[in-house]
Amino acid sequence: xxxxxxxxxxGRELSLAPQRPSLAPTxxxxxxxxxxxxxxxxxxxxxxxxxxxxxxxFAGLIxxxxxxxxxxxxxxxxxxxxxxxxIPSILTAVLVTTSVPVALAAxxxxxxxxxxxMALLGLAAFVQSGYLAYQLHDLVDQVxxxxxxxxxxxxxxxxxxxxxxxxxxxxxxxxxxMLFWLAxxxxxxxxxTGVRCVALYWHVVxxxxxxxxxxxxxxxx
Amino acid sequence: xxxxxxxxxxxxxxxxxxxxxxxxxxxxxxTTVDHKRIGLMYLFASMAFFAAxxxxxxxxxxxxxxxxQHLLSPETYDEIFTMHxxxxxxxxxxxxxxxxxxxxxxPLMIGARxxxxxxxxxxxxxxxxxxxVFLYVALATGQAPNAGWFDYVPLASKxxxxxxxxxxxGYGLIFNGIASTATAINIIVTIFKLRAPGMSLNRMPLFCxxxxxxxxxxxxxxxxxxxxxxxxxxxxxLGFHFYDAGFGGDPLLWQNLFWIFGHxxxxxxxxxxxxxxxxxxxxxxxxxxVMFPMVALAELLVAFLGFGVWAHHMFAVGLxxxxxxxxxxxxxxxxxxSAIQLFAWITTIxxxxxxxxxxxxxxxxxxxxxxxxxxxxxxVAAIPFDQQVNASYYIVAHFHFVIFGGAVFPILGGxxxxxxxxxxxxxxxxxxxxxxxxxxIGTLVTFFPMxxxxxxxxxxxxxxxxxxxxxxxxxxLESAGAYLLAAGLLLVIVNLAVSLFKGAPAGADPWGGDTLxxxxxSPPPAYNYAVIPTVSSAYPMxxxxxRERDRRRLERGQGLLARGHETPGTTxxxxxxxxxxxxxxxxxxxxxxxxxxxxxFIALVLAHFLIAAGIGGLAAALLVAWxxxxxxxxxxxxxxxx
Numbered sequence: 090x091x092x093x094x095x096x097x098x099x100g101r102e103l104s105l106a107p108q109r110p111s112l113a114p115t116x117x118x119x120x121x122x123x124x125x126x127x128x129x130x131x132x133x134x135x136x137x138x139x140x141x142x143x144x145x146x147f148a149g150l151i152x153x154x155x156x157x158x159x160x161x162x163x164x165x166x167x168x169x170x171x172x173x174x175x176i177p178s179i180l181t182a183v184l185v186t187t188s189v190p191v192a193l194a195a196x197x198x199x200x201x202x203x204x205x206x207m208a209l210l211g212l213a214a215f216v217q218s219g220y221l222a223y224q225l226h227d228l229v230d231q232v233x234x235x236x237x238x239x240x241x242x243x244x245x246x247x248x249x250x251x252x253x254x255x256x257x258x259x260x261x262x263x264x265x266x267m268l269f270w271l272a273x274x275x276x277x278x279x280x281x282t283g284v285r286c287v288a289l290y291w292h293v294v295x296x297x298x299x300x301x302x303x304x305x306x307x308x309x310x
Numbered sequence: 311x312x313x314x315x316x317x318x319x320x321x322x323x324x325x326x327x328x329x330x331x332x333x334x335x336x337x338x339x340x341t342t343v344d345h346k347r348i349g350l351m352y353l354f355a356s357m358a359f360f361a362a363x364x365x366x367x368x369x370x371x372x373x374x375x376x377x378x379q380h381l382l383s384p385e386t387y388d389e390i391f392t393m394h395x396x397x398x399x400x401x402x403x404x405x406x407x408x409x410x411x412x413x414x415x416x417p418l419m420i421g422a423r424x425x426x427x428x429x430x431x432x433x434x435x436x437x438x439x440x441x442x443v444f445l446y447v448a449l450a451t452g453q454a455p456n457a458g459w460f461d462y463v464p465l466a467s468k469x470x471x472x473x474x475x476x477x478x479x480g481y482g483l484i485f486n487g488i489a490s491t492a493t494a495i496n497i498i499v500t501i502f503k504l505r506a507p508g509m510s511l512n513r514m515p516l517f518c519x520x521x522x523x524x525x526x527x528x529x530x531x532x533x534x535x536x537x538x539x540x541x542x543x544x545x546x547x548l549g550f551h552f553y554d555a556g557f558g559g560d561p562l563l564w565q566n567l568f569w570i571f572g573h574x575x576x577x578x579x580x581x582x583x584x585x586x587x588x589x590x591x592x593x594x595x596x597x598x599x600v601m602f603p604m605v606a607l608a609e610l611l612v613a614f615l616g617f618g619v620w621a622h623h624m625f626a627v628g629l630x631x632x633x634x635x636x637x638x639x640x641x642x643x644x645x646x647x648s649a650i651q652l653f654a655w656i657t658t659i660x661x662x663x664x665x666x667x668x669x670x671x672x673x674x675x676x677x678x679x680x681x682x683x684x685x686x687x688x689x690v691a692a693i694p695f696d697q698q699v700n701a702s703y704y705i706v707a708h709f710h711f712v713i714f715g716g717a718v719f720p721i722l723g724g725x726x727x728x729x730x731x732x733x734x735x736x737x738x739x740x741x742x743x744x745x746x747x748x749x750x751i752g753t754l755v756t757f758f759p760m761x762x763x764x765x766x767x768x769x770x771x772x773x774x775x776x777x778x779x780x781x782x783x784x785x786x787l788e789s790a791g792a793y794l795l796a797a798g799l800l801l802v803i804v805n806l807a808v809s810l811f812k813g814a815p816a817g818a819d820p821w822g823g824d825t826l827x828x829x830x831x832s833p834p835p836a837y838n839y840a841v842i843p844t845v846s847s848a849y850p851m852x853x854x855x856x857r858e859r860d861r862r863r864l865e866r867g868q869g870l871l872a873r874g875h876e877t878p879g880t881t882x883x884x885x886x887x888x889x890x891x892x893x894x895x896x897x898x899x900x901x902x903x904x905x906x907x908x909x910x911f912i913a914l915v916l917a918h919f920l921i922a923a924g925i926g927g928l929a930a931a932l933l934v935a936w937x938x939x940x941x942x943x944x945x946x947x948x949x950x951x952x
Contacts, residue, residue, distance in 0.1 A: 126889045128881045131426045131503045138495040138529055145533035153537070153563055155551070161558050181848070237550050241558035244550035248541070266934040276941040281939070 140293040143256065147297050150252060151304050154245045158307070165242045165308050169233055172246070172305050176227075181302045183260060184220050184257070185295045187213045189219040195288035203276040206267060212265035213291070221257045228254065248306060253301045256294050261289045314503025319864045320934035323840050323946060326870050327684040343428035348435050349414030350732070355439050357803075363397035364388050364448065364796060371756075371792040374785050377777040382513040388456040389475070389774035393449055396460030396479070399579065400486045401442045401578035403717055407582035408528065409438065410492050411724060414732065416497055418827035418834060419515050420505025421843040421850075423877035424893050428497040429900055429936065435477035436942035438489035438727050441482055444911055448478035458771060459540075460704060461547055463564045468546045476916050477546060481515060481587040485911050485950040487532045502647050504877060505813055505885045506826070513885075515825045515848065516599060519606045520585025523613035524578045525703050531574035531617070538567035547917060555568025559720050563626060568621035575614040579713055583720035584609060584651055585621040587673045590720075591655055592668040592849075593823045595662025601654045608647035608654075615644045616672065626700040634693050648684060651748040652911055668742030672723025675750045679715020686761065701771075710757045722749070722802055729806060730820045734832040735813030738805050752790040752795025759784040759791075829857060841869045842878050845885075902930050 129137075160163045165171065194209035202295050228250055237247040271280060303310075313600055315323065322589075332338050339347060369390050373381045382390060408420060417425055425431045448454045455472045457466040466476045501522050505514065542564070543549035551557035553564050592599050619630060621637040657678060664670065686708040690696045699705060729737050763784045767774065819828040828851050830839055841863045847853055863869050871877065875893035880886060910925035 126879070127886075128503060128888050131499050131879065131891070134499045134502060135427060135495055138498055139491075142491055142529050142533050144496075145530050146462060148539055149534050149537040149567060152565065153541070156563055156566070157552075157558065157560060160560050164558075167560055183673070237505075237548070238555070241551045241554070241560075244552055244557075245543065248544060248550065248552075252540075260763075262930055266930075266937070270937055270939075277939060278938070279937075296455070 112195065116180060126193065129306060130285075132282040132286050133289065136289050139292065144293065144297065147252070147300065148243075149251060150249055151300060154304055155247055156206075157241050161242070166240045169240060169242055171309050173277075174309055176307055177302055177305070180220060180224065181298050183216065184298050187210045187216050188221075188292050188295050190216075191288045191291045195285045198281045198284040201276060201281075203271060207271050208270075210264055210268055210284065210287070214261060216270065218261050218263065221261060224254055224257070249301055249305060253294075253298060256297070260287075260291055260294055261291060318867070319840075319861075319924050321726055322864055322872070324868065326837045327835070327842060329507060329874065331871050332836055336894070337454075337813040340901050343418050343424070343432050343894060344898050345413045345425045345428065345431060345901070346732075346834060346836075346838075347601045347771060348431050349410050349412075350411060351435055352405050352409030352438070355435075355442065356402050356410060359397050359401035359442055360406070363394050363402055365546070366394040366397065368792060368796060369680075370394060371789040373773060374775075375789040376786060377779070377782055379776055382773065384773045385456070386625065387448065388771075389452075389454040391459075392455045392458055392479075393445070396445060396455060398713070399459060400444070400483065400490075400574070401438075403579045403713070403721075404490055404528075405438050406635045406721055407579070407717070408497060408521065409489065410720070411582060411586065411728075411929045412493065412497050412525075415728065415827060416420060416500055416518060416521055418505065418721050418731075418830070418838060418951060419518055419825045419847065420501065420504060420509060421826050422504035422769075423841060423871075423875070425496050427496050429894050429897055431496050432498070432897075432900035433903050434492035436685040436901050437487065437492070437907055439865060440908035440911070443488035444485055444908065444915075445478060445482045447912075448482070452767075453478060454683055455482075458888045461621045462568075463542070463561045464555075465543075466542065466564075467553060474915060480546070480912050481915050483539050485649060486534055486908070487536050488907070490528050494525035495533075497525040498529070499834045500790040501525075502882045504891075505880050506843050506845050507664065507878060507880055507885060509850075509885045510901055511883055511885075512603070513845055513848045513850075514606075516588040516602065516605055516609070517825065520581045520588065524581040524585075525607045527574040527578045527581070527613045527616060530570045531578065532913040533571075534567050538564055538571070540546035540611065541567070546550065562624075565624050565627065566620070567751065569623045570617070572615070572623065574616040576709075577613050579717045580665070581609060581613060581715040583676065584612075586720040586724040586727075587655060587676060588651075589823075589825065590669045590673050590723055591658050592662075593727075593821045594667055595659050595664045596822070597658065598824075598849060599654060599660035600657045600661065601650070603651055605654045608650040610646065612651075612747055614761045615640065615647065619644060622691060622696075625696045638691050638693050645684070645688060652680065652684075653780060668739060668746060669723045669727035670735070671743060671746045674720050675718060675746065675753075676719040676723065679719060679753065683711030683716055684759075684776055685857050687712065699764050702764035702767045703760040704772060706770055707757050707760035711753075712762070715753055719749075719753075725802070725806065727821075728758070728827075729809070730813075730816030731827055731832045731834070733810055733813070734816050735809055736808040736816050736820065737813060741805045742846065743802060745805060748798030748801060750796055750798075752791050752793075752798050755791025756795055756952050757791075758787050759787050763788075819851065822851075826850050827870050829860070837875075842871060848852055899936050902931060903936075 114258070138294075190209040190213040194206050194213065197205040197209060200242060228247075231250070232247060235246065236245045237244045267283055270283070315445045318730055331343060333341060339351065342348065347506035362665075367383060370387070373379050373387060375650070395635070402505055413425065413431065417423065418596050445455070454462065454477045455478055457471060457479070460830075461476065461479055462664070464470060490652045495594050501514070501518050541552040545552055545554065545559075551559040553559050553561050555561060588599055588605060621633060622641045625634050625638075643912075644813070659674075666674075685706070690699065690705065690708060726737055729735075745754070763781050766781065766784075768781050768784075818831050826843055826845070829843060839860075841860050843850065843860050844856060845853075846856055850856060867905075871890060875895060876885055877891050877893060879891045906925060906929045910922050910929065914927055
């Protein structure tokens with residue numbers, strides 16, 4: 090309880106953190122406040138809420154898949170080819186492991202290490218782009234072998250894949266945008282929050298990747 | 311206020327004026343990130359859409375004024391009633407509450423200087439405006455959505471509605487949803503992170519609780535609508551089969567997804583209205599809200615329970631009995647938190663010293679209509695009765711009492727209540743009361759007979775009826791009420807417009823209000839508060855010691871935060887000062903992003919998918935440019951950002 094708030098001296102307690110400098114009068118003090126901040130930065134809250142909305146989107150999509158599944162007499166319909174198991178599982182595993190470099194990049198960023206942050210984020214972006222390129226190529230094949238115009242099953246299957254790929258694409262764009270600004274303008278407090286937001290985005294998209302994979306594999310499980 | 315300042319205080323205020331100076335003229339408005347200006351732009355835009363939706367309502371009522379009228383063709387009638395519904399819900403009530411009231415008042419009430427993400431706030435306004443223009447482009451080109459605001463398939467499928475009408479609906483609502491989601495996230499983060507030091511969650515105004523609950527509902531409910539419309543457009547444009555029973559799809563999937571959004575939507579509409587009511591009532595009955603914690607919890611509980619009642623819109627589609635009974639039960643449970651709030655308002659009014667000014671009259675009107683709409687809501691939660699009156703005018707009566715009486719009345723009351731704060735001038739009290747009584751009687755006469763018409767069997771959405779049906783008198787009465795209502799609403803606008811120029815000066819706090827927005831001058835300066843206020847109860851304006859302390863700190867220049875656009879960030883639960891946030895300056899990018907997204911959706915509706923993708927890439931590039939480092943930002947030294 091060092092340095093009580095000046096306003097706390099007379100009258101009521103003001104609930105200002107007693108050990109904190111009062112409303113940071115100088116830039117240095119503002120920096121100290123930021124370095125000791127206890128709540129998550131606003132950007133993280135914003136990203137978390139955005140990801141909440143995106144998770145609802147996928148929850149709705151997966152629910153729709155099972156809704157149609159339970160209403161159908163045969164699912165997948167007669168003649169539709171069954172989903173492959175091995176390659177999608179390996180690919181998803183590869184995507185999920187990119188959570189590691191992304192999480193490390195966020196920690197390096199908090200520690201103020203720009204070069205390490207960029208290297209880790211670059212590594213993640215490289216693997217994620219490779220994943221996306223393979224998946225998009227594969228999607229074209231799948232659309233030919235299981236045209237979404239053929240049945241509701243194919244529609245739900247392709248939509249589930251396509252919507253997740255769109256989220257991976259957005260994530261790769263976030264990586265590249267982040268790398269662009271890290272290279273150009275260094276690691277400010279704003280960028281650190283940015284890297285943490287990108288990391289959070291990937292963690293959620295990777296968890297959703299597992300949910301999407303499991304949903305699509307239900308006919309062969 | 312300025313005249314009473316001592317020289318040191320005036321010097322501090324002048325410093326802030328320089329730091330927060332805004333560009334003048336149209337360019338200043340287009341590039342602004344000030345939450346108050348954005349709130350006003352939301353207000354003007356949603357008022358324009360309100361006028362359009364009102365004209366559509368009058369066209370509907372004129373068409374139905376007598377049997378066998380030919381003002382509108384059946385096809386035009388479909389477009390008009392669909393646009394009326396879409397306009398009032400997506401382009402009027404949501405932007406008016408979360409956009410205009412939320413933007414303008416939430417930062418003021420919590421003692422902040424802006425929203426948490428000011429530029430995202432601006433972009434959500436421009437995207438909202440774009441989506442509204444997009445939908446009205448459809449009406450202007452004779453391609454307006456025409457399958458009702460809930461757009462049931464298979465009527466809305468390509469087979470039965472081959473034009474671009476439904477595509478405008480699908481893309482328009484996705485477009486609009488982007489804006490609403492961004493605004494909702496902004497409101498939540500602002501409330502969580504930007505509250506004045508000392509405004510712990512239990513001292514937060516009930517208004518903010520209501521907006522918090524509505525914003526959470528928006529974030530988690532809108533994705534269901536977005537998903538439903540994505541499926542719809544995939545079906546219509548690319549031949550997918552989500553809703554096509556012939557290929558294993560299911561039309562009921564649309565209904566489920568739509569109402570998973572659609573029922574929380576009802577609370578998204580009405581919760582902000584609850585918030586406005588809980589602001590106005592304590593001020594004019596001169597006492598605190600009774601049961602403050604219960605009302606706060608009830609507001610959150612209503613939003614939460616709102617996610618579990620959607621299938622009560624589907625009692626007549628042949629769901630299993632167990633399912634319908636479950637949803638009937640949840641629909642009745644939601645009465646409990648609603649009644650808690652209702653009894654709290656009534657008790658507060660009865661145990662206080664009510665002063666029946668115009669804003670309080672609108673709130674009392676709201677309480678009356680909310681009771682009528684709530685009671686008819688209880689009747690339609692009873693499955694057998696619902697199956698009788700389903701898709702009849704009884705339902706139209708029910709939801710107009712809830713949405714028009716329940717949401718729009720508090721909005722109008724709120725317009726009067728905060729008019730002095732926003733403009734610095736008083737409205738005309740006599741004309742204000744007259745406008746209330748005209749609207750009150752107009753609402754009753756318009757919507758009450760619809761209950762009877764519905765029970766007598768008049769279906770919704772029919773463009774005319776025969777004299778033999780026996781509905782002629784009721785419909786003539788309803789139409790007469792609609793004109794009366796329109797006159798009342800027009801009088802509101804006239805009153806406010808004339809008062810803007812001729813009203814008496816209002817001063818900072820004409821009502822003796824309890825929340826922080828009354829602490830600053832009217833209209834508030836760009837920086838909202840000269841010193842960041844500190845808060846020690848839920849009624850900060852009635853804590854004179856605290857406000858006196860603010861004045862002393864202004865003399866000393868303590869807590870001025872004038873090194874740029876700064877505002878304090880506090881901890882989520884206890885609102886302990888945590889950091890000083892630097893807010894962005896004005897920027898042309900938000901409006902530009904809005905324009906680009908508008909172009910992208912036009913390309914989509916014209917089915918130029920490659921062009922749309924290209925425009926999407928442009929939008930992504932703009933969003934990267936968005937994060938250009940602000941002038942003067944120094945990268946943190948190696949090894950110590952945080």
